[in-house]
Amino acid sequence: MKLTVKEVKEVYKPKLLPIIWKDENNTLTILDQSLLPFQKVYVDLKDVDSTALAIKNMQVRGAPAIGITAGYGMVLALTSNKNVKTLDEAIRELTRAKAILDSARPTAVNLVWATSRMLTLAKNAVENGNAKTINELIDLMKVEAKRIFDEEYDAEIQMGLYGLEKLNDSDTVLTQCNAGGLATGTGLGTALSPVKLAKALGMNVSVIAPETRPWLQGSRLTVYELMEEGIKVTLITDTAVGLVMYRGMVNSVMVGADRILRDGHVFNKIGTYKEAVIAHELGIPFYALAPTSSFDLKSNVNEIKIEERDPNEVRTIRGIPIAPENVNVYNPVFDVTPPKYIAGIITEKGIIYPPFHENIKRIVER
Numbered sequence: 560m561k562l563t564v565k566e567v568k569e570v571y572k573p574k575l576l577p578i579i580w581k582d583e584n585n586t587l588t589i590l591d592q593s594l595l596p597f598q599k600v601y602v603d604l605k606d607v608d609s610t611a612l613a614i615k616n617m618q619v620r621g622a623p624a625i626g627i628t629a630g631y632g633m634v635l636a637l638t639s640n641k642n643v644k645t646l647d648e649a650i651r652e653l654t655r656a657k658a659i660l661d662s663a664r665p666t667a668v669n670l671v672w673a674t675s676r677m678l679t680l681a682k683n684a685v686e687n688g689n690a691k692t693i694n695e696l697i698d699l700m701k702v703e704a705k706r707i708f709d710e711e712y713d714a715e716i717q718m719g720l721y722g723l724e725k726l727n728d729s730d731t732v733l734t735q736c737n738a739g740g741l742a743t744g745t746g747l748g749t750a751l752s753p754v755k756l757a758k759a760l761g762m763n764v765s766v767i768a769p770e771t772r773p774w775l776q777g778s779r780l781t782v783y784e785l786m787e788e789g790i791k792v793t794l795i796t797d798t799a800v801g802l803v804m805y806r807g808m809v810n811s812v813m814v815g816a817d818r819i820l821r822d823g824h825v826f827n828k829i830g831t832y833k834e835a836v837i838a839h840e841l842g843i844p845f846y847a848l849a850p851t852s853s854f855d856l857k858s859n860v861n862e863i864k865i866e867e868r869d870p871n872e873v874r875t876i877r878g879i880p881i882a883p884e885n886v887n888v889y890n891p892v893f894d895v896t897p898p899k900y901i902a903g904i905i906t907e908k909g910i911i912y913p914p915f916h917e918n919i920k921r922i923v924e925r
């Protein structure tokens with residue numbers, strides 16, 4: 560019997576609180592992911608520029624977490640700016656804030672999705688007369704930002720429940736990067752949600768986490784997050800992915816997504832494509848898990864910008880040189896997995912199966 564979202568909330572409580580909005584002083588407090596797991600430091604964000612910088616520097620990272628942060632960033636655009644006196648000025652300021660936030664990172668679609676949603680809400684509220692003062696507008700925007708957070712959490716529970724249908728007791732799941740509660744801001748996660756719910760329901764499941772060079776989201780974040788929740792996790796190098804699958808140590812692959820196109824191409828952390836191809840070759844089911852806010856039904860695969868980051872992320876590990884100082888480096892941090900390798904895409908609205916070009920639009924727009 561399938562549990563309801565409410566029932567899951569009774570049996571599962573997230574251990575981490577990565578994003579906290581404080582109404583009393585209009586502050587967004589984020590757990591600094593660039594320092595984990597060695598230091599657990601919370602950082603206060605009070606304006607748009609510091610919010611965009613925190614996204615750019617990956618103090619907050621992961622597609623849904625970036626979306627939630629950007630939503631609150633739009634609130635901060637007004638709460639931090641005492642020069643905004645009229646509703647027209649407020650909309651101009653929000654338009655400016657959206658441009659700053661949208662340029663922080665290019666690949667995760669949730670960023671633009673969240674800022675567009677907040678700007679549309681503000682424009683409608685002003686036009687319809689629902690907001691007659693700046694304070695009324697701010698209050699409506701706070702409600703909307705919280706709604707983005709709450710909807711994300713509920714979606715992750717739904718994804719977890721659908722994902723549970725693909726898990727058996729004693730299964731081992733291979734993942735990539737960190738698609739847990741740190742990446743989504745809620746403490747639960749997308750790809751890690753089925754495993755966490757399985758544990759909460761008494762199943763014995765474990766995870767294999769590749770370290771995910773160069774930023775080490777796997778070894779620093781996924782491993783930390785799962786250990787905090789008492790879930791068995793084994794850390795491997797990115798180069799061991801093929802062997803663990805070949806040796807029969809993996810029952811399924813579950814990864815998150817930064818952007819999914821209408822034909823089923825999945826953009827996710829670099830290394831995902833390799834996992835998908837090997838899984839397909841060996842008959843291991845490969846699932847991408849993402850809320851419908853991570854779908855981009857308009858773009859084509861070649862139009863999506865794959866973020867390239869600082870070459871020093873590859874030349875060094877946390878500041879320690881591991882290559883000749885000036886070696887030429889190519890550091891793309893996402894890749895794209897073609898639909899033919901994907902057994903299913905797990906969303907809060909259900910599991911989408913091939914043919915994706917027919918089924919994605921139908922389910923996402925439902």
Ligand SMILES: CSC[C@H](O)[C@@H](O)C(=O)COP(=O)(O)O
Pocket residue numbers: 620621622623735736737738739742743749750776814815816817827828829892
């Ligand atoms: C659930 S977040 C999206 C992905 O699943 C996650 O693995 C990822 O690629 C995040 O990238 P990041 O560069 O760390 O922001």
